[in-house]
Amino acid sequence: MTEPEPENRTDIRAFYLLGFVGLGDLQVPLFCLFLVIYFVTIIGNILIISLVVTDPHLHTPMYFFLGNLSCLETCYSSNILPMMLANLFYGRKRSISVTGCMIQYYFFAILGVTECYLLGAMSYDRYVAICKPLRYTTLMNDRVCLQLIAGSWISGLVLMSIILYLMCQLYFCGPTEINHFFCELIPMLKLACNDTHLIEVVTILISAMCILVPFFLTLASYISIISTIMRMSSVSGRKKAFSTCSSHLIVVSIFYSTLMMVYTLPKTDKLRDINKVLSLFYTILTPLFNPLIYSLRNREVKDSFKKAVAKLYAIKRIHHCTLK
Secondary structure, three states: OOOOOHHHOOOOOEEEEOOOOOOHHHHHHHHHHHHHHHHHHHHHHHHHHHHHHHOHHHOOHHHHHHHHHHHHHHHHHHHHHHHHHHHHHHOOOEEEEHHHHHHHHHHHHHHHHHHHHHHHHHHHHHHHHHHOHHHHHHHOOHHHHHHHHHHHHHHHHHHHHHHHHHHOOOOEOOOOEEOOOOOOHHHHHHHEOOOOHHHHHHHHHHHHHHHHHHHHHHHHHHHHHHHHHHOOOOHHHHHHHHHHHHHHHHHHHHHHHHHHHHHHOOOOOOOHHHHHHHHHHHHHHHHHHHHHHHHHOOHHHHHHHHHHHHHHHHHHHHHHHHHO
C-alpha cells in the first residue's frame, strides 16, 4: 500500500464499531439476550472457580485446568461483551480510540491463544488419565500442571506482544468504521494506510503455531483415548472412561469448528455477516457453554455444588436460630 505524503496525511484517533447496529426492532431483544448471556457466563464461571478452590475433592489436575479455563472465559467475555452491549443499548455505532481498539484486540488474542494451549493441556491430561492411569500421579504432578498452565499464559502473552508491536507501527487515515462487534485484526488492517504485508505474514505464522499445534495435539490425544476405550472389555469401564473426557471433547469441538470456519472462509463483503455470526460462537457462546457443559455433565461438579448449597443453607439456619 502506498503511503500518502506526510503533508497530506491525517491520522485518525478513533474507530466506530458497527456491531449489530441497524437491526431496528431486533436491537432491544438482542441487548436483553446478550445481557443475560453475559451474566450467566460470569456467574457460571465464577461458580466453577469457587467450587474448584473450596472443595478438596476437586483439587485434581483436571479441575485445576477447568478452574483456569473458567477464569480465562470470564476475562474473555468481559473484554468483548460490555462494548457490544453499549452499542445495542444506545442503538448507534460507538467510538473507540485506536489505542483502545488495539488493546482490546491484544487481550482478546492473548486469551484466545491461551485457550488453545490450555485446551491442548487438558486433552493431554485426559490422555494420561485414560491411556496411562498407573503413571498419572507421576506424569501429572503439581509441578507439571503449573508448568502447563504458565506455559499457556506466557505463550499467549509473548506471541501477541509481537503482533501488538507490529500493530503500533501502523497508522490510520480513514475510513473509520469497523464492521464487527469487537476490534478484530483483519478489519483493522483493511483500514491501515501503510503497508501491512509484514504483520499479515507474521500473523499467519503465529496463528498456525497457536491454533494448529494444540489442535493436532488434542486430535492425537483423542485418537489414542478412543483407541484405548474401544479396547476395554468392560462396558461400564468404557462408559466411565468416556464420561471423563466427553465434556472436554464437546467444548473443544465447538471452539475449534467455529474458529476454523471463521479464519478459513474468504474475507469478502458477501461473507462478512456470516463471519460476524460465526465469531459469536467462539467469543461469546463458548464461554457460556463451558460452565453449563462441565456442570451438567460432570457428577463431581454437581455433587460439589449440592454440598456447597447444603452448607450455605445450614449456616443460614444456624444464624437464624442464633438471632432467635
